[in-house]
Amino acid sequence: MSRMIELIRTSAVPATLMQAAARGALSVPPEEMIEILVHLANHNKVFGQQARMTLAGWDEKSSLGAASNPETSEEVLDYLAALENLRPQLLPALLENPSVSESTLTVLATNGSREVVEAMRRSPRVQNSPPILHAITSNPNATVAETAELHQQLVSSGFENSLPESESVDPTPHGENDAEVDQGITAYITEHAKEISADEGKPFQPLGGIQEVETTAAPATAMAETTAPEATAPETPASASTQATAGKAAAAAAPAKPAVRKSPEQERGSALQKISRLDIKGRIQLAMKGTKEERSILVRDSTKLVALAVLESPKITDAEVEKFASQKNVLEAVLRQIPMKRRFAKNYCVVRNLVANPRTPLDVSLGLMKNLLVPDLRNLSSNKEVSDTIRKLALKMFKQKTDTTKKSSG
DSSP states (O other): OOHHHHHHHOOOOHHHHHHHHTTTOOOHHHHHHHHHHHHHHHHOTTTTHHHHHHHHHHHHHHHHHHHHTSOHHHHHHHHSSSSSTTOGGGGHHHOOTSSSHHHHHHHHHHHHOOHHHHHHHHHHHHHHOOOHHHHTOOTSSSSSSHHHHHHHHHHHHGGGSSOOOOOOOOOOOOTOHHHHHHHHHHHHHHHTTHHHHHHTTTTOTTTTHHHHHHHTHHHHHHHHOOOOOOOOOOOHHHHHHHHHHHHHHHHHHHEEEEEEEEOHHHHHHHHHHHHHHHHHHHHHHHHSSSSHHHHHTTTTBBSHHHHHHHOOOOOOHHHHHHHHHSSSSHHHHHHHHGGGGGHTTTTTHHHHHHHHTTTTTTTHHHHHHHGGHHHHHHHHHHTTTTHHHHHHHHHHHHHHHHHHHHHHHH
């Protein structure tokens, strides 16, 4: 008899059974059930969203078993290790699973959260993989000290020179080229020409203030700017001439200094300075064509058209939007716009973060709550940051879903 996954792949089962599969309600072994859910999440337009939500709250023991088993299918492992689906408790098992490809882990190392960086630094497999270690050095969530330590580790091992130089430029996905992006920018500016004209001359002012952004600037940079040289006695013409001659000789003898790569903090400071010099049209263009770091600053722009332009960027990732959805220092217009885009509305983490964000407009949160899983409804019902309306409705929905689950299992 064919396995259920094979029947579902060939669409040889009725829609009612497919719907039950998307809810994780089939009587099949756990390892096959998770394979079915991943297949539906990746390939089924009708039940894919339900399958993704089911996977987001899937039993931790079964999920951990799949993440640690080398026999788990590549599709399942890739799904579990994808940034938009990653559950922190599964990460250690995924890192040590030899069936998880090094290229998959390299993507995590480059773009993962601070929690991902810390887990990778503890992983024996990662510590023995120069390409993954090198990828961590380009992660903006790695500290300056960690980056320096990893570079030293790679140099000591003799691997640094054989590795490609990492770039901080975001690749443009979906085959978008510069011409297509430029067309999108032109269309956006044309569509909102009247509003842009009304805001013309309005400087960059992030919600929360520029000081909050500047707090991440490199300490070394701040020290260099504020530390004054020690006072010395006035130079005589003779001593000044002697020092100048010695300085020239030393400069000629000293080898050229290698280019120093900027730390994430320094890059952020540079991005802030760049943004502060731009007018509204320049900021809109940068929001759609710039780097991840620039988008993270511009999404906080108090000028609505600039902040919303960040969401129009073809370079923006789901992981970025998940972060934006939880931020309290963005315009309500941004939080309202996120779920209006189909791609983001299908991401369970985005939905969960929006509902739990006290800055999200009430009507938006209420509309999204029906998609939350039971554990998140329970957490939301005791979240003192959200409104009483949200907490009370979350508690009501939690009880309803819990009762329904008990009745169906009984």
